[in-house]
Amino acid sequence: MILAVVLPFGLIALGCLIGFVAGGSPVDLGEFLGSKEYPNVGWELVLIEVIFFGCGEESGWRGYALDALRADGRTAYAASTVLAIFWAGWHLPLFFYAHGLATLSPLLVPGWLVSLLFGSYLTTWLYRSSRDCLWWRSSTVVSTWCR
Secondary structure, rough: OOOHHHHHHHHHHHHHHHOOOOOOOOOOOOOOOOOOOOOOOOOOOHHHHHHHHHHHHHHHHHHHHHHHHHHHOOOOOHOOOOOOOOHHHHHHHHHHHHOOOOOOOHHHHHHHHHHHHHHHHHHHHHHHHOOOOOHHHHHHHHHHHOO
16 A cells, blocks of 8 residues: 555656656656646645546446456456556547647557556556555556656
8 A cells, every 4th residue: 555655756756867867857846736727726636636536537447347347257457458448448538638638649649558558457456456445546646747
């Protein structure tokens, strides 16, 4: 459980450090809790994201769909692969939203799909390793905010 809370922030710090060492400009941590969709929300965005994405969305993907797919006899790996396909379809509308994936180059779409696939495997592993507890997922949503 501690790993699910600490690891995302450690990965953010590592990514920021690698970017800086590689010659990039320092990360503006003033935008850490920023969002193009909700530019003036601030720290309250954490609560909004945790409730709607961490709890709401994940309770459907892992809390219901994964278990339903596993009950049909699929392995966790096969069920996660099926979930990744549905997860990609769920996010397709973001390609038509200016602050979503509309600016993503078509050349990068395969990488996005692979990231969803591996994200599905990782979240299933965390879910199953935590004895099917969804709380860890709410904490990992916060990790997506380092730009």
